[in-house]
Amino acid sequence: MRSETRNPRDHYAETTDQIIAALEAGTPPWRQPWDNAKAGGPSMPQNIVTGVRYRGINVLTLGMSPLAFATSDPRWATYKQAQERKWQVRKGARGVTGFFYRRIEIDRGEGDPAGDGGEGGKWFPLLRSFTLFHASQIDGVPDYCPPDIEEAPWRAPDAAETIVRNSRAEVRVGGDRAFYSTLTDHVQMPPQHAFRSPAAWSSVQLHELGHWSGAAHRLNRDMSGRFGSRVYSQEELRVELAQMMICAELGIRDCDFTNGAAYLAHWLKKLRGDKKEIFRAAADAxxxxDYLLSFHPDYAMRGASPS
Structure with a gap:
């Protein structure tokens, strides 16, 4: 009797296909979960038990779930976490896949030219998955109480300005375009009254500060792409994802995204050709x-932990 071998799931491809489908529908999925009219305001997904925020690609996978729009509760937990606390995941509830990387060591053989360097084995990251359930799918979970300004002082109205000021980035105001100049290392912003709200002004300023972070003496990303090029498009994807993350963490409700249909086409082409690109983009974002939020002293003292 011949046994059948089940092919392992390709999580890179599955996640990328989900995002491609959302992009083809006309809206990047990361622009949706923190729509105030749908989700009760911006909030980063977090673990029910530990309170730790999910990060990187998990922000996207959790944000793409319809449950992100149904309630303002940002909390998630594994089945085991619920079980250990006598909570009950409802029968038939479908979880959302989350991801983490585990470091795997491979011993270097005698024929490996690097084997004599005394560095031991070679390490590489292995993608692992786990399943998360939203608080609304779990009976017995305590009610969610969003943090007030005393618990999360970095969500104060002046938080974005605090970050800009402490970063010591040069911000010039004038004209009708918002951009970061690699030549002069400055951020250019239109006057604040040109934006639909103070929050929109703050979110765009943080977007341009995201580009500013890529300079060689900061996070050192490839900033050589010209407007409309593939490299430029890759940078825009990373900065837009970061903008969403920062707006959600700071509680900025009017996060103004400026990238349009042309960038969606660039992103679709890149994602179709490289199933790992969205994972790299989310990690860079x-x-x-993290880099920009560290300029807010209250957030820096909080000691954000990875998850």
Whole structure:
């Protein structure tokens, strides 16, 4: 009797296909979960038990779930976490896949030219998955109480300005375009009254500060792409994801995204050709968000932990 071998799931391809489908529908999925009219305001997904925020690609996978629009509760948990606390995941509830990387060591053989360097084995990251359930799918979970300004002082109205000021980035105001100049290392912003709200002004300023973070003496990303090029499009994807993460963390409700249909086409082409690109983009976006949020003293003292 011949046994059948089940092919392992390709999580890179599955996640990329989900995002491609959302992009083809006309809206990047990361622009939706923190729509105030749908989700009760911006909030980063977090673990029910530990309170730790999910990061990187998990922000996208959790944000793409319809449950992100049904309630303002940002909390998630594994089945085991619920079981350990006598909570009950409802029968038939479908979880959302989350991801983490585990470091795997491979011993270097005698024929490996690098084997004599005394560095031991070679490490590489292995993608692993787990399943998360939203708080609304779990009976017995305590009610969600969003943090007030005393618990999360970095969500104060002046948080974005605090970050800009402490970063010591040069911000010039004038004209009708918002951009970061690699030549002069400055951020250019239109006057604040040109934006539909103070929050929109703040979110765009944070977007341009995201580009500013890529300079060689900061996070050192490839900033050589010209407007409309593939490299430029890759940078825009990373910064837009970071902008979403920062706006959600700071509680900025009017996050103004400026990238349009032309960038959606660029992103679709790149994602179709490289199933790991969205994972790399999300990881880079998290680095950008962490870097900029560290300029807020209250957030820096909080000691954000990865998840």
């Amino acid at each position: 998290q680095r950008i968000a």
